[in-house]
Amino acid sequence: MRALVAPSAAGLGPRAAPTRFVIFLGAALALIAALLFPRPALAAFVPPALSGHIVDQSGKLSADELRALDAKLDGIRRETGFAIVVFLPASLGEETIDDVAFTTFNAWGVGQKGADNGVLLVIAPSERKVRIETGKGTGGALTDLQANDIIRKRISPMLKADRFRDAVDQGTSGIAEALIAGTPASERPAEGPSASAPPSLLTYGIGAGVLLLVILLAIVSPAFRSALWFILRIAFFFSGRGGGGGGGGSGYSGGGGRSGGGGSSDSY
Amino acid sequence: MKVRESSLRHGHFLARALGPFLALFALVTLIGALPGCQRYDSLIEKDQIAAQKWADLEAQLQRRYDLVPNLVSVVKGSAKHEEDTLAKVTEARSQAASIKLSADDLSDPAKMAAFQKAQDQLKGSLSRLMVVQEQYPDLKANAAFHDLQVQLEGTENRILRSREEYNQAAREYNSELLKIGGQAVNKLTGQPFKPRVYFSASVESQAAPKVSF
Numbered sequence: 001m002r003a004l005v006a007p008s009a010a011g012l013g014p015r016a017a018p019t020r021f022v023i024f025l026g027a028a029l030a031l032i033a034a035l036l037f038p039r040p041a042l043a044a045f046v047p048p049a050l051s052g053h054i055v056d057q058s059g060k061l062s063a064d065e066l067r068a069l070d071a072k073l074d075g076i077r078r079e080t081g082f083a084i085v086v087f088l089p090a091s092l093g094e095e096t097i098d099d100v101a102f103t104t105f106n107a108w109g110v111g112q113k114g115a116d117n118g119v120l121l122v123i124a125p126s127e128r129k130v131r132i133e134t135g136k137g138t139g140g141a142l143t144d145l146q147a148n149d150i151i152r153k154r155i156s157p158m159l160k161a162d163r164f165r166d167a168v169d170q171g172t173s174g175i176a177e178a179l180i181a182g183t184p185a186s187e188r189p190a191e192g193p194s195a196s197a198p199p200s201l202l203t204y205g206i207g208a209g210v211l212l213l214v215i216l217l218a219i220v221s222p223a224f225r226s227a228l229w230f231i232l233r234i235a236f237f238f239s240g241r242g243g244g245g246g247g248g249g250s251g252y253s254g255g256g257g258r259s260g261g262g263g264s265s266d267s268y
Numbered sequence: 269m270k271v272r273e274s275s276l277r278h279g280h281f282l283a284r285a286l287g288p289f290l291a292l293f294a295l296v297t298l299i300g301a302l303p304g305c306q307r308y309d310s311l312i313e314k315d316q317i318a319a320q321k322w323a324d325l326e327a328q329l330q331r332r333y334d335l336v337p338n339l340v341s342v343v344k345g346s347a348k349h350e351e352d353t354l355a356k357v358t359e360a361r362s363q364a365a366s367i368k369l370s371a372d373d374l375s376d377p378a379k380m381a382a383f384q385k386a387q388d389q390l391k392g393s394l395s396r397l398m399v400v401q402e403q404y405p406d407l408k409a410n411a412a413f414h415d416l417q418v419q420l421e422g423t424e425n426r427i428l429r430s431r432e433e434y435n436q437a438a439r440e441y442n443s444e445l446l447k448i449g450g451q452a453v454n455k456l457t458g459q460p461f462k463p464r465v466y467f468s469a470s471v472e473s474q475a476a477p478k479v480s481f
Contacts, residue, residue: 213298259429
């Protein structure tokens with residue numbers, strides 16, 4: 001504390017030695033920290049936060065249109081389980097639309113984790129490029145050929161006429177239709193429980209052995225018992241309850257799905 | 269009698285001196301075995317994940333092989349003077365498809381390099397083939413050719429992403445294996461784990477022209 005009040009340690013006299021040491025130590029630690037934890041490398045393309053089923057950075061859609069499309073896609077997701085998300089970036093920057101779509105898809109986690117049944121439609125007005133990026137689990141229902149078909153026949157004509165709302169509307173309808181038609185009813189997306197590998201029997205055995213030892217010691221030695229109780233109380237104190245997640249916008253915040261690089265791109 | 273008594277005393281002394289050490293040794297072994305087992309399990313898991321990603325990658329490479337015969341026949345019909353290019357593609361395909369890698373080969377740098385080279389040659393020859401459409405308007409307008417083009421582009425992108433994912437899984441496995449704990453577990457269990465070789469893009473494949481519509 002004294003170091004903060006008297007920044008010049010030199011004029012503090014003989015009592016200053018510990019203060020000078022503290023300042024030096026602080027500076028050394030800061031330097032070490034700066035060297036050990038470099039600034040993160042600039043990402044090539046950083047997608048914006050996911051705020052619903054449609055994210056428009058280009059300003060081509062009005063607020064009402066955004067709301068309506070978001071509601072439509074939300075409805076599709078609730079009914080069929082397929083997550084269709086639309087992204088209109090302001091600019092692709094130096095990246096290709098393939099890379100931008102892939103990065104954005106995985107950053108947002110479109111689709112359900114494990115099932116990977118999401119689809120991302122990217123329209124880049126400044127570069128006049130379109131891409132449909134399909135999750136790993138949709139490859140059978142929405143093939144690359146079908147994706148290209150939807151782009152050429154339903155999306156590009158609208159985009160050429162500068163009708164962005166219709167382009168997105170038509171595109172997402174086409175995607176939804178293809179997904180539904182290509183997926184048998186029995187395989188429609190449902191809640192997939194994530195199975196984690198159980199620890200091996202040997203681990204259990206050794207764990208049980210250690211536990212038995214601890215219990216035995218607790219029974220035998222009162223000093224050990226009180227130490228154990230103390231530790232348990234501290235551990236309990238520090239274990240917090242998990243915080244509830246907050247949703248924004250229309251509430252869709254991704255499901256952990258991954259893209260396998262499937263889909264198709266085109267220019268218009 | 270005297271000898272037996274003294275040896276008995278020595279025996280008791282030994283037991284008393286060594287007893288705590290033995291107990292401590294047993295305790296340390298017990299405590300050390302638990303994280304050791306966890307480390308082994310973790311290595312097994314990461315190895316399996318990497319193996320699965322490799323299988324995914326191989327599936328995508330297989331898609332590429334399967335597209336080639338159709339492509340060759342469509343081009344042959346519309347592009348009259350490209351026998352040379354087509355022959356190169358066919359040969360590159362059979363060359364690449366003939367190299368089969370076993371699980372152990374994924375740790376062998378020489379075999380992986382040979383495999384990658386074959387794949388890159390196939391990719392390069394396919395790129396050169398797709399470029400010829402500029403000279404043959406018939407081919408360019410051919411719907412079947414366009415479909416194959418779309419499928420090929422999709423497949424190339426999938427291969428790229430699968431490769432990145434495999435490298436990521438291999439990196440995680442290698443990191444775990446090469447750390448002190450991993451090395452210790454590996455040596456204690458007789459070296460069942462070997463580091464994986466990464467699947468990198470060669471200079472040729474990076475320079476190959478990207479087909480645009």
